[in-house]
Amino acid sequence: MISLHKNIIFLGAPGTGKGTVSHEISKIMGLKHISTGDIFREEIKNKSELGLKIQEIVASGLYVTDEITNAVVHKKVTNLKLQNINYILDGYPRTVEQANFLSSLNQDRFIVILLELSKEKIIERLSQRLFCSTCKRTYNSTNMKSLKHPNCELENTLLITRADDQPEAIIKRLEVYNQQTEVLIDYFKNKSMLFTLQADKEVTEIVLDIQEIYNK
Numbered sequence: 001m002i003s004l005h006k007n008i009i010f011l012g013a014p015g016t017g018k019g020t021v022s023h024e025i026s027k028i029m030g031l032k033h034i035s036t037g038d039i040f041r042e043e044i045k046n047k048s049e050l051g052l053k054i055q056e057i058v059a060s061g062l063y064v065t066d067e068i069t070n071a072v073v074h075k076k077v078t079n080l081k082l083q084n085i086n087y088i089l090d091g092y093p094r095t096v097e098q099a100n101f102l103s104s105l106n107q108d109r110f111i112v113i114l115l116e117l118s119k120e121k122i123i124e125r126l127s128q129r130l131f132c133s134t135c136k137r138t139y140n141s142t143n144m145k146s147l148k149h150p151n152c153e154l155e156n157t158l159l160i161t162r163a164d165d166q167p168e169a170i171i172k173r174l175e176v177y178n179q180q181t182e183v184l185i186d187y188f189k190n191k192s193m194l195f196t197l198q199a200d201k202e203v204t205e206i207v208l209d210i211q212e213i214y215n216k
Contacts, residue, residue: 007031007108008088008214009193011184012115014164014173015122015129016199017206019138021115022090024207029214032087034076036069038136045133059163061172063094063180070101077105094181099188112188113210115199119174126170130159 008031010018019035026033040058043051050068057064073092080087093099117125130139132152139146139159146153164173188194195213197206 006214007086007110008210009093009110009112009188010088010090010115011112011181011188011194012199013117013119013122013177013181014170015126016115016117017125017203018090018115020203021113021206021210022088024203025088025210028207029211030086032080032085034073034080034087034089034092036064036072036091039072039076040064041133041136059169061164061169061176063176066095066097066101069094070098073098073102074105077102081108093184094177096183096187099184110193111195111213112193113213114185114194114196115206116196117199121200122174123167123170126165127167129161129165131162131165132157132159 008022008025010022012018019037022033022035025031040051040054044055044058045051054064054068063069069092073089077087089102093102125140128141130141130146130150132138132155134155134157135152137152137154138144139149139152141149146159148156150159151157152159163169185194197209199206
């Protein structure tokens, strides 16, 4: 049974598998998966004014501003809280400012899972990642290839390499992560909320570790 308003935050550099693990946890534990990346890509697909701004930022390998991101998360979290639905935050917060904003919204309980992976493995993973623009599913051309490669298994649409998975953008994203997001490790550690897991294990092992942490 899920404890009321006990939620999960995933931390980790791009390519550590936050999205994949979040998806599995969501299915198994019934938590709503909130991916800021998915929300942003939906805005880009709709070619909204916000989407056009986000597209320019993402293509350059930078993070979307705190102001835009906070507004998007605020709307999602508020709606879920009204329904007493627990959730996973994947890709948020990425800065101390965002973490402070989240803390100011409510008194919900969180555990924070940090997924760690070496820089070499991150670059290898991201450079081989393929993405379905229709269902948002992610594949890897080496160890998680679509059964209908180069098309998506579900939609049969041609898989693409995201602009932020190009080599230059990957390096830039890791630099931004090191400059901005790593400080959150100490932020949550000081609040006794942080649990660190190695991201080079099988997803099923990581999920079992998270379930054990969550149910304590």
